[in-house]
Amino acid sequence: MKVYVPRDAAARALGADAVARAIEAMAAAQGHEITLIRNGSRGMIWLEPLVEIEIDGVRHGFGPMTAADVTGLFDERHPKALGPVEDIPFLANQTRLTFQRVGVIDPLDLPDYEAHGGLAGLRRALGMTGAEIVAEVTESGLRGRGGAGFPTGIKWNTVLGAEAAQKYIVCNADEGDSGTFADRMIMEGDPFCLIEGMAIAGIGVGATRGYVYLRSEYPDAIAVMNKAVRIARETGLLGASLLGSDKAFDMEIRVGAGAYVCGEETSLLNSLEGKRGVVRAKPPLPALEGFLGRPTVVNNVISLATVPVIFEKGAAHYRDFGLGRSRGTIPLQIAGNVKFGGLYETAFGTTLGEIINGIGGGTASGQPVKAVQVGGPLGAYFGPEQFDTPFGYEEFDGAGGLIGHAGITVFDETADMSRLARFAMEFCAVESCGKCTPCRIGAVRGVETIDRIVAGDATAVPLLEDLCETMKDGSLCALGGFTPYPVLSALRLAPEDFTLAREAAE
Amino acid sequence: MRALDPEAGLADRISEICADHAHLEGPLLPILHAVQDELGSLSEAVIAPIAEALNISRAEVHGVISFYHDFRTEPAGRHILKICRAEACQAMGATALAETAKARLGVDWHGTTGNGAVTLEPVYCLGLCACGPAAMVDDRVVGRVDAGRLEDLLVEAGA
Ligand SMILES: Cc1cc2nc3c(=O)[nH]c(=O)nc-3n(C[C@H](O)[C@H](O)[C@H](O)COP(=O)(O)O)c2cc1C
Ligand code: SF4
Numbered sequence: 001m002k003v004y005v006p007r008d009a010a011a012r013a014l015g016a017d018a019v020a021r022a023i024e025a026m027a028a029a030q031g032h033e034i035t036l037i038r039n040g041s042r043g044m045i046w047l048e049p050l051v052e053i054e055i056d057g058v059r060h061g062f063g064p065m066t067a068a069d070v071t072g073l074f075d076e077r078h079p080k081a082l083g084p085v086e087d088i089p090f091l092a093n094q095t096r097l098t099f100q101r102v103g104v105i106d107p108l109d110l111p112d113y114e115a116h117g118g119l120a121g122l123r124r125a126l127g128m129t130g131a132e133i134v135a136e137v138t139e140s141g142l143r144g145r146g147g148a149g150f151p152t153g154i155k156w157n158t159v160l161g162a163e164a165a166q167k168y169i170v171c172n173a174d175e176g177d178s179g180t181f182a183d184r185m186i187m188e189g190d191p192f193c194l195i196e197g198m199a200i201a202g203i204g205v206g207a208t209r210g211y212v213y214l215r216s217e218y219p220d221a222i223a224v225m226n227k228a229v230r231i232a233r234e235t236g237l238l239g240a241s242l243l244g245s246d247k248a249f250d251m252e253i254r255v256g257a258g259a260y261v262c263g264e265e266t267s268l269l270n271s272l273e274g275k276r277g278v279v280r281a282k283p284p285l286p287a288l289e290g291f292l293g294r295p296t297v298v299n300n301v302i303s304l305a306t307v308p309v310i311f312e313k314g315a316a317h318y319r320d321f322g323l324g325r326s327r328g329t330i331p332l333q334i335a336g337n338v339k340f341g342g343l344y345e346t347a348f349g350t351t352l353g354e355i356i357n358g359i360g361g362g363t364a365s366g367q368p369v370k371a372v373q374v375g376g377p378l379g380a381y382f383g384p385e386q387f388d389t390p391f392g393y394e395e396f397d398g399a400g401g402l403i404g405h406a407g408i409t410v411f412d413e414t415a416d417m418s419r420l421a422r423f424a425m426e427f428c429a430v431e432s433c434g435k436c437t438p439c440r441i442g443a444v445r446g447v448e449t450i451d452r453i454v455a456g457d458a459t460a461v462p463l464l465e466d467l468c469e470t471m472k473d474g475s476l477c478a479l480g481g482f483t484p485y486p487v488l489s490a491l492r493l494a495p496e497d498f499t500l501a502r503e504a505a506e
Numbered sequence: 507m508r509a510l511d512p513e514a515g516l517a518d519r520i521s522e523i524c525a526d527h528a529h530l531e532g533p534l535l536p537i538l539h540a541v542q543d544e545l546g547s548l549s550e551a552v553i554a555p556i557a558e559a560l561n562i563s564r565a566e567v568h569g570v571i572s573f574y575h576d577f578r579t580e581p582a583g584r585h586i587l588k589i590c591r592a593e594a595c596q597a598m599g600a601t602a603l604a605e606t607a608k609a610r611l612g613v614d615w616h617g618t619t620g621n622g623a624v625t626l627e628p629v630y631c632l633g634l635c636a637c638g639p640a641a642m643v644d645d646r647v648v649g650r651v652d653a654g655r656l657e658d659l660l661v662e663a664g665a
């Protein structure tokens with residue numbers, strides 16, 4: 001009998017290891033022959049730890065489990081039984097392309113990976129020229145999932161066209177945005193998919209070396225990725241001869257050191273080179289002068305992990321999902337104060353309201369939604385009156401926000417928008433790389449100015465607005481340049497939160 | 507027998523670590539992580555041997571150490587408790603949780619308890635944003651941390 005207990009960090013954070021130990025102990029005591037598989041997470045975090053038992057080829061779910069719930073798990077009826085996992089509407093209604101194997105397979109079992117569609121994309125790519133590979137990615141309409149939404153094929157084409165003795169593929173696994181965990185879930189749940197995507201990128205643009213810059217806050221992902229790279233080398237998925245072909249590609253995992261700004265691609269490259277993670281001015285583009293001054297593709301984990309399925313199923317299959325210029329699927333990460341939080345991969349185009357109230361089931365507390373932050377700490381707060389905004393790059397831009405890495409953080413009525421605005425400024429001050437004065441000093445002034453407003457000084461409101469303008473205009477990167485979005489949207493959404501103290505004083 | 511001069515022993519060990527990483531492109535961060543993992547912190551004494559091994563200035567090594575939140579120049583307590591301060595965890599009460607932790611430990615952020623058991627550090631997202639408030643004790647992640655679970659973690663850590 002196969003029993004699955006996720007090894008994903010969220011499942012472990014909710015007690016999956018204790019559940020796994022209890023299952024092994026019970027199986028031994030009762031004389032049950034079981035194979036315990038530590039899979040990735042299905043992404044239904046409110047059901048974690050979600051245990052699955054395979055019965056007649058169908059996986060039945062039980063969750064959220066505790067070690068105490070394990071008693072009776074192999075009996076007829078269990079109070080935490082959920083029925084066949086793939087029939088749970090949250091999962092059944094998704095379009096899983098990038099995440100097709102996450103939660104399904106044993107993340108470090110390469111034959112299992114292959115049995116579920118893995119390596120088909122790389123095999124196909126090995127029969128194509130670099131230009132054909134790049135054209136396929138362009139054709140798919142894939143845009144960078146790290147935040148900026150830049151077309152991946154165009155970026156690859158620049159690197160393909162650059163002449164150099166050594167080019168690089170750098171995977172941005174810094175995932176610093178609050179409300180996001182898709183990169184982590186792929187790396188912990190389907191690491192070979194990222195490796196395969198990087199290998200296809202490498203043969204596409206003519207790069208033989210790759211790095212994953214992985215944040216230190218993800219010890220589980222670091223461990224899984226390191227093991228996967230070792231297995232990939234031993235089996236010829238990486239190395240001098242990819243799957244026995246004449247193409248070479250190898251890669252390493254590098255660990256960050258706790259700086260949010262190192263998710264910005266040029267700061268990341270400096271950090272990878274062993275320098276302070278200060279942002280570089282562009283041009284030169286990293287595509288032409290990136291790691292060690294050489295042509296470099298810098299792509300987000302999800303961008304790269306989506307490449308294998310594009311090659312497996314074809315660019316047209318991927319492109320046919322989506323809305324407007326946002327093609328394909330997007331792994332939404334529904335977080336914060338929400339009833340059904342987790343990862344939901346679906347075609348672009350779902351409205352924000354459907355995501356929060358339909359898929360997410362509203363707040364966890366049961367109180368009305370006050371605000372939603374989309375796109376991490378640099379993303380705007382949206383109020384319920386903007387819930388008809390469809391999820392897409394242009395649509396969110398048009399509504400004064402951004403989709404970023406597709407994290408959606410829900411707040412209920414108890415949220416104090418002035419504190420969230422203050423936090424945005426404080427975060428910018430703590431994480432600023434220090435290069436631009438409006439960011440480094442402006443963010444500190446921002447905290448002070450919000451404190452003045454909240455203390456009752458109404459004249460400070462225009463000062464805050466001016467300061468935000470200065471930060472927008474005078475910042476080299478989006479840390480200083482976009483921090484005004486959460487600040488000003490919070491002020492617009494709930495001006496009363498900024499005046500409570502003032503009214504109380506009057 | 508251990509080297510008689512502890513400074514020389516330290517410098518030798520650091521040279522070894524640097525040599526182990528010499529084949530890497532951009533070896534400084536991996537070296538700093540390795541040295542800190544072994545020694546617990548990056549004191550002034552580690553700078554010169556690293557600078558020498560990589561043929562860069564001491565100011566450069568110092569500049570890199572001071573840039574990153576993970577690198578510490580003072581040793582931490584026996585355990586490091588990181589509490590997430592970021593937005594998704596705030597939506598689930600992380601701010602109050604952090605205040606409880608500070609009061610219980612009698613320290614502010616970055617502080618270490620009097621008995622040397624726990625250092626409290628802020629962290630901005632652990633990727634556990636659908637099961638916040640989140641925390642991490644050394645390398646172990648914990649989700650949905652309420653006052654009770656926090657107390658269990660602190661007792662376990664000896665605070
Ligand atoms: C302050 C800041 C932080 C960023 N953090 C990340 C990050 O954690 N992960 C990421 O993939 N991109 C991040 N980005 C975006 C990157 O600079 C870059 O656009 C991205 O890695 C390109 O990959 P993509 O085209 O596949 O999205 C950040 C940008 C800024 C300005
Ligand atoms: S905006 Fe801030 S983080 Fe970005 S380059 Fe300028 S100082 Fe650095």
Ligand code: FES
Nearest residue numbers: 590595632634635
């Ligand atoms: S915001 Fe706390 S874990 Fe992501």
